[in-house]
Amino acid sequence: MNRPAVRNALDQSLVARLREALTSAESIGADVVVLRGEGPSFCAGADLSLLANHDRASAQTPRNHLSAIWDLTLAIEHSPVVFVAVLHGHAIAGGLELALACDVVVAATGTLIGDGHVRHCLLPGGGASARMERTLGRGASAWLALTGKFLPADDPVFAPWLRSVVPPTELDETVAAIVTSLTDVSATARASYKQxxxxxxxxxxxxxxxxxxxAFDRHWLANDVPSALRAFLTKTREAS
Structure with a gap:
């Protein structure tokens, strides 16, 4: 993912390119795809400026964009290719949702992970409500969902999920070892076992x-979410 200036926030173009990359990987018979983020973070979620441009007064919601993110995560889960997510910086909201759809996840120490939607008067739109509890358990997922808090990758709540949490300087070596372990086995057996x-x-x-x-649409139309997003974006621009 290569939108480092906005922490790889998911706009329509980036989601489309990720889907194209997945299709390409399947067509050439790739064994493993490593999903990484360029710049300071893995992914900060859906592009809030894109969401804020939808006119609630005209009953506009960003459903089409969120549906594309959801469909990407479904394609990752159902693909015979193994997806390895490499987290650093931030993996929040849609970034967490992407990672939850992957098969193996490794993180750099210092990575902040969280759901975060409620911080902006949002509900999830990329699968957090369906995947977070089955991956992290009821207690951890409820805390992350209902408080919007971010926790460091080495927090015990992530231990059952993250394959490794290593210093940033060891991330490339760790990912290479994971890929080697995955490709050392029968490709057909691995794909069937994933299914x-x-x-x-x-x-x-x-x-x-x-x-x-x-649920996202009902909440969006009942509350002035775009105004809350615009206020946050204005505050962020002024602070920078």
Whole structure:
């Protein structure tokens, strides 16, 4: 992901390019895709300036954009390719949702991880409500969801999920070792086992996507979320 100036916030172009990269990886028979973020952070979530441009008074919601993010995460989960997410800086909101869809996740020490949606009067729109509890458990997911707080990667709540938490200087070496371990086994067996794990977990579908996005739309239309986003963006620009 290469939008470092905005912490790789997910706009329409970036989501489309990620989906194209996934399709390309599958078409060439890639074994592993490593998902990383350029610059100071992995991903800070959906582009808030894009969301803020939707006119609530005209009953506009960013559902199409969020649906594209959801569909990307579904494609990652259902793909025979193994996805390794490499977190650093921030992995919050949509960034966390991308990571939750990946198969193996490693983080640099100091990475802040969180849901964060409620900080901006938002509900999730990229799968957090469907994936966070099954990955982190009820207690941790409820805390992250309902407070919007960010926790460091080495917090014990992430221990069952993160494969490794290492100093930034060791991140490349750790990722290389993970890729080697994944590619040392039978590709067909690995792909079939991934599918089995997905089905055993309770494979997510368009119905799960629509349930979350329906709730997002109801909340968006009942509250002046765009104004809250614009106020936050103005404050952030003035502070910088």
């Amino acid at each position: 089995l794990l997905d089905e055993t977990h309770g494979s997510l579908s368009a119905s799960d996507r629509d349930r979350e996005l329906d």
